[in-house]
Amino acid sequence: MRARPLSPHMGIYRLTRYSLITSFANRITGGVLSVGLLAFIYWLTCLARGARAYARAEQVLESDLAKLFYAALIAAFAYHLVAGIRHLVWDTGRGLEKAQSQRSAWLVIAAALALTVGALWWAFRAREGV
Amino acid sequence: MSLQTPLGKARGLGSAGNGVHHWWVQRLTAVALVPLGVWLLVSLLTLPSLDFVTLVSWISGTWTASLLTLFVLTASWHSSLGVQVILEDYVHDQGSKTISLVLSGFVHVVLAALGVFAVLRIAFGSPL
Secondary structure, three states: OOOOOOOOOHHHOOOOOHHHHHHHHHHHHHHHHHHHHHHHHHHHHHHHOOHHHHHHHHHHHOOHHHHHHHHHHHHHHHHHHHHHHHHHHHHOOOOOOHHHHHHHHHHHHHHHHHHHHHHHHHHHHHOOOO | OOOOOHHHHHHOOOOOOOOHHHHHHHHHHHHHHHHHHHHHHHHHHHOOOOOHHHHHHHHOOHHHHHHHHHHHHHHHHHHHHHHHHHHHHHOOOHHHHHHHHHHHHHHHHHHHHHHHHHHHHHHHOOOO
16 A cells, blocks of 8 residues: 555645644643653652662752753743643634734744743752752 | 634534544643743742752742642643654654654653652652
């Protein structure tokens, strides 16, 4: 049987469309947050194992690479949060006109950037190390 | 503009009434995760320090332990649904698709169990 075309047809989209970029970014950030969930559960189990086990885990949890990962998580959360709210608004049937969705795409990007910068500033300013 | 079919409208259901379940739970968990996620991030950012004692006493609070348990369950569920869609879309080989979907489902259930158990163990205090 001949292979039939399957959705999503990655080859046929214009990759620079705002609609595609915001949608794909929502997927990517969702994937990053799934990895973040894995790390979060690991962190919780380390805490549950007691002070000595946690002290050992802290070497990994407080490494520079880990901090970079936390920063990526914060950025991913900020974007996924705002883009998710945009989706929830769409689900009510509102904001689906082309001009509206174009405007909300920019709003999402701007709000996600602002939230990311704000949260990162807060995280890295208040304490030495996250 | 309505996207519902005339028959669906007449019956008060979607195309079959059942296919909408994945979509609905994804939205439901998304709505719940807005306050839960924001609460968790703000809490972690505002804790006076992130050392063991501070974290354990924070998690041991009734509200924190309850909300953290809800966060773990809701986030695992939402993540499971999201990863499922990604796998369905990009893994084209039927065999690998089935295996990866089953694996992702199992991993998410294990994560939820581990997370809930860890929160409760911290909250109630380890016997040792």
